[in-house]
Every structure is written in C-alpha cells, then in structure tokens.
Amino acid sequence: MKIRFTKMHGQGNDFVVIDAVRQSVSLDREQVRRIADRHFGVGCDQLLVVEPPTTAGNDFRYRIWNSDGGEVEQCGNGSRCFVRFVLDQGLTTKTEIRVETASGVIVPRLESTGQVTVDMGAPRLAPAQVPFDAAEERVTYPLVVDGVTLEVSVLSMGNPHAVQVVDDVDRAPVTTQGPRIENHPAFPKRVNAGFMQVVSRDAIRLRVWERGAGETLACGTGACAAVVSGIRRGLLDSRVRVTTRGGPLSILWPGPGHAVMMTGDAVRVFDGEIEL
Numbered sequence: 001m002k003i004r005f006t007k008m009h010g011q012g013n014d015f016v017v018i019d020a021v022r023q024s025v026s027l028d029r030e031q032v033r034r035i036a037d038r039h040f041g042v043g044c045d046q047l048l049v050v051e052p053p054t055t056a057g058n059d060f061r062y063r064i065w066n067s068d069g070g071e072v073e074q075c076g077n078g079s080r081c082f083v084r085f086v087l088d089q090g091l092t093t094k095t096e097i098r099v100e101t102a103s104g105v106i107v108p109r110l111e112s113t114g115q116v117t118v119d120m121g122a123p124r125l126a127p128a129q130v131p132f133d134a135a136e137e138r139v140t141y142p143l144v145v146d147g148v149t150l151e152v153s154v155l156s157m158g159n160p161h162a163v164q165v166v167d168d169v170d171r172a173p174v175t176t177q178g179p180r181i182e183n184h185p186a187f188p189k190r191v192n193a194g195f196m197q198v199v200s201r202d203a204i205r206l207r208v209w210e211r212g213a214g215e216t217l218a219c220g221t222g223a224c225a226a227v228v229s230g231i232r233r234g235l236l237d238s239r240v241r242v243t244t245r246g247g248p249l250s251i252l253w254p255g256p257g258h259a260v261m262m263t264g265d266a267v268r269v270f271d272g273e274i275e276l
C-alpha cells in the first residue's frame with residue numbers, strides 16, 4: 001500500500017498528516033508505529049488522518065495516533081497543522097473549519113498572520129471526565145510518585161493532563177518522573193504530564209512528557225491545561241504566553257464555562273510517499 005503524506009510541525013511537535021478523503025487509508029497499530037518510527041519510518045510524535053465528516057454541518061473528521069500506535073482524543077498542535085494541510089491540499093477554501101475529533105468538535109481558524117487560532121472547547125474539570133481516580137473535584141490533588149507526594153492539577157482538554165508547578169523547567173525531572181506520572185494507576189487511560197514554571201502572571205515556561213510519545217518540543221493541549229491550572233491556582237491572568245522548547249504559544253481562557261483559545265504556528269516541512 002503506497003500512502004502519500006505531508007510532514008508538518010507545530011512549535012516542533014511533529015506530525016505525519018495523511019489525506020484519507022482522496023486516498024483509501026486503513027492502518028493497524030503496527031503500521032502507525034512503523035510510520036512514526038524515526039529510524040524505520042518517516043518519524044513523528046503523532047500521526048494525523050483527515051477524513052470526511054460523519055455529521056452534516058461539520059467539514060472534516062480528524063483522527064490522531066501517538067507514536068506508540070494508540071489512538072487518542074485530541075491534539076492541539078495537530079489541529080493547527082490540520083488547517084494548513086486541508087487548505088494547502090485544496091480540500092477546502094474555508095479558513096475557519098468545524099472538525100470532528102474523538103472528544104468533540106473543535107474550530108480552528110487561519111489568521112491573516114498565517115498563524116492558526118483554535119477554539120479547543122471548555123476544559124473538563126470533573127475527575128470522571130479525565131478520567132482520574134479521585135473522590136471529588138479539587139484545584140489540585142496529592143499524587144504519590146516514587147514515595148514523593150506531588151501537588152498536581154488534573155483536567156481534560158479532551159485528553160487527560162496532570163500539571164505540576166516547578167521552579168525551573170530546565171531542571172525538572174521530566175524524563176524520569178514524566179513516565180511514572182503517565183503510567184500512574186490513578187489514571188485509567190494514562191495521562192500527559194506537564195511541568196510548568198510560572199514566570200509572571202502572563203507568562204509560563206512549559207515542558208510536557210506526553211502520553212504515548214514521550215517528551216515533545218511542544219504540546220498544545222498541554223499548554224491549554226497548564227494555563228487553566230495556573231489560572232485556577234490564582235497564579236495566572238486569562239491571556240498567557242507559553243514558552244515551550246519548540247517555540248511560543250498564546251493561550252486565552254476567560255474562565256469556567258468558556259472555551260480555551262490557542263494560537264500558534266503550523267508549518268509544512270515536506271511531502272512524501274511511504275510504502276507499507
């Protein structure tokens with residue numbers, strides 16, 4: 001099976017994007033892992049597949065797989081690349097599109113600046129919506145990891161996030177503690193682990209150990225989750241510049257019941273074809 005793809009990234013979080021509107025694509029877990037493999041395949045953090053919508057009124061459906069082969073509910077940086085992709089490929093002429101994902105409809109919009117703003121929907125704060133094993137909803141929760149009690153915010157942006165505040169992200173134990181949090185038994189579907197350094201009330205630095213992908217250079221839903229948790233902790237105002245290792249993201253959250261708005265780049269790197 002030959003598959004045409006486009007390699008893209010959003011702040012260094014990189015993707016293989018496949019048009020399944022005009023080509024027939026059916027991938028199993030091993031084929032996804034092969035495409036994502038940085039030695040035996042193309043290499044990416046996530047694989048994104050563009051499909052026709054399943055519901056009238058929506059423009060596309062968008063499916064997301066982590067490099068470990070697991071299909072997931074949402075990808076913030078990927079949603080920005082999605083807009084750039086469908087416009088570049090001539091799949092639409094709309095600059096604001098309604099996209100079905102496994103966790104609901106999101107609305108990315110191409111700005112005149114070339115950046116993309118995405119309405120990521122409202123954060124889900126109830127533990128059962130994450131899912132997370134906790135008796136009640138709290139701003140932060142104690143989480144014991146290797147005998148150390150962490151104070152984490154836990155929420156869903158369609159996908160699960162556990163965010164802690166650290167003094168210096170460059171010295172945070174992202175690659176050692178991250179996988180321990182990702183696989184903690186309190187998260188039945190595992191979790192993305194965020195490490196947030198508060199620089200000021202409108203600026204943070206962020207590193208994320210992603211579920212199913214490891215540390216990425218940026219995580220869009222992770223940036224949304226970090227800002228929501230910082231606002232709920234009383235540490236941040238509603239508009240925050242998030243500095244990731246791959247570049248900046250702008251996040252706006254007016255507060256409970258409102259959607260989180262994310263703005264950032266979407267870059268096409270090259271087109272290719274892979275034989276599976």
Ligand SMILES: N[C@H](CCC[C@H](N)C(=O)O)C(=O)O
Nearest residue numbers: 075076077159210211220221
């Ligand atoms: N690893 C995530 C999916 C990709 C999210 C990230 N790349 C983003 O930009 O939001 C998860 O398993 O929920």
